[in-house]
Amino acid sequence: MGLNVKPLSDRVVIEPVAAENKTASGIIIPETAKEKPQKGKVVAVGKGTKKHEMTVKEGDTVLYGKYAGTELKLDGKDYLIMREDDILAIV
Amino acid sequence: MGLNVKPLSDRVVIEPVAAENKTASGIIIPETAKEKPQKGKVVAVGKGTKKHEMTVKEGDTVLYGKYAGTELKLDGKDYLIMREDDILAIV
Amino acid sequence: MGLNVKPLSDRVVIEPVAAENKTASGIIIPETAKEKPQKGKVVAVGKGTKKHEMTVKEGDTVLYGKYAGTELKLDGKDYLIMREDDILAIV
Amino acid sequence: MGLNVKPLSDRVVIEPVAAENKTASGIIIPETAKEKPQKGKVVAVGKGTKKHEMTVKEGDTVLYGKYAGTELKLDGKDYLIMREDDILAIV
Amino acid sequence: MGLNVKPLSDRVVIEPVAAENKTASGIIIPETAKEKPQKGKVVAVGKGTKKHEMTVKEGDTVLYGKYAGTELKLDGKDYLIMREDDILAIV
Amino acid sequence: MGLNVKPLSDRVVIEPVAAENKTASGIIIPETAKEKPQKGKVVAVGKGTKKHEMTVKEGDTVLYGKYAGTELKLDGKDYLIMREDDILAIV
């Protein structure tokens, strides 16, 4: 994980997993019909706060709400940064 | 419960129980008239927080408000993930 | 009270007392003019929380605000489930 | 005070004092022009909470804001039930 | 201060100081152009709460925001009752 | 600082520094185009609260947000009174 970013407090940087652009039966979904991805890989974790100890670790695959986080471009790639509390579950 | 999901903090993953599509007297209710299910089975429980100790356990059947939780697709099946505080009662 | 329901945290299940459909002088009030009941009997009580110790007990008759609680159908009967803090008084 | 009502937590039951329907100079004020009473007599007091110790006692005459409280009918008479914090002053 | 009123908790009763109806150069300001008074004399002080110890005393002249407080008529005179936190300064 | 005003709790009285009415190149800016001042001199400081110890002192020049504070006229001059938390920085 050579990403040079230190999220502040209880924030986590997530690399979204690209949404599938084919249905199970092989039909190609046009770009606009694809759901915004809600799954991603944790690439950087803040130190937490007195009130919030961190649970997720780098490398975890997590689920998060559709509108969670702020988009971030780092080294030309798109990431999301969000508070750990916006992460729903580790899968 | 082979479901591979660990809800964060005080969240719970619930498998909704399908709404009945027949009335007690056997009349079939068309899809659009069926109430969205409000009953489900707990399939995964978070560790809780300092402020919120968990009460429900895997396997409990619970009641929850109509608009509670976020829909989640895991292994092709639909689940809900919600904070335990959105669960009304164990039945 | 054979009702099989355990309200979570500081919630209470209430069986509403049907509104009178006759005035004191015997005039029958049509269904739509009847006030939604605001009086009910407590049928199940949660364990409370660290912050909220429960006061009401099963069997108490209580008053509650017109829009308090969530409607619940249990064994074919209508109940309300609400936080104890939405109960105004024991009568 | 034979009123059979126990307000929960930091609530108080108040019997509103009817607004005067004559001005000081004896002019009769029509019903619609009368101000909603903001003065009343305390008829029942809750036990308070850990955070809120009760100050008013049964029999106190109190002032409260125009829109404070919930209307309540007990034994055919109109009362108000409100949190003590909605009471402005004892007069 | 013969005023018979005991404000609850951290409330203060204030007698507004009438706004000047002449400008410095003697021009009379019509009623509708006068600013609502924002200065007043403290006539009664509550006991405060665990969280809020009272600072103002009876007789203090205080400044308060234009829309602070609730109007109150006591013995035929107009007063304002507000939380001490709505008082800006003692002058 | 002969100003006779004692701000309550964590409030501060500020004398705004008049906005420049000439641009650097000497062009006169009409009154309506001038920015509302955001810089001022502290002329009176409250005692603070248990939760908020005061940092600014009389005589400090401070920066504050455009819409911070309440306007106040004292001895015919215009001041602002605001909570210390609305002050952004000491310059």
Next chain:
Amino acid sequence: MGLNVKPLSDRVVIEPVAAENKTASGIIIPETAKEKPQKGKVVAVGKGTKKHEMTVKEGDTVLYGKYAGTELKLDGKDYLIMREDDILAIV
């Protein structure tokens, strides 16, 4: 860092890094199409509060949300002042 400004409490003064006005392939982006910068250099840091210990230091390059902070002109240059909690990450 000769900047003469002391941010209050948990605030930080940031010098925004100018947005690129050329795309990677050398196309010049007109002023109105340029994204407002979200990256900046910390030039002054407040002392923090009992609840919030400061993490960033002078000289850190930080990322912040598009609408974070208040614009500030100091010695003729534009800065942003924001609470440390509005800073997303150190890069």
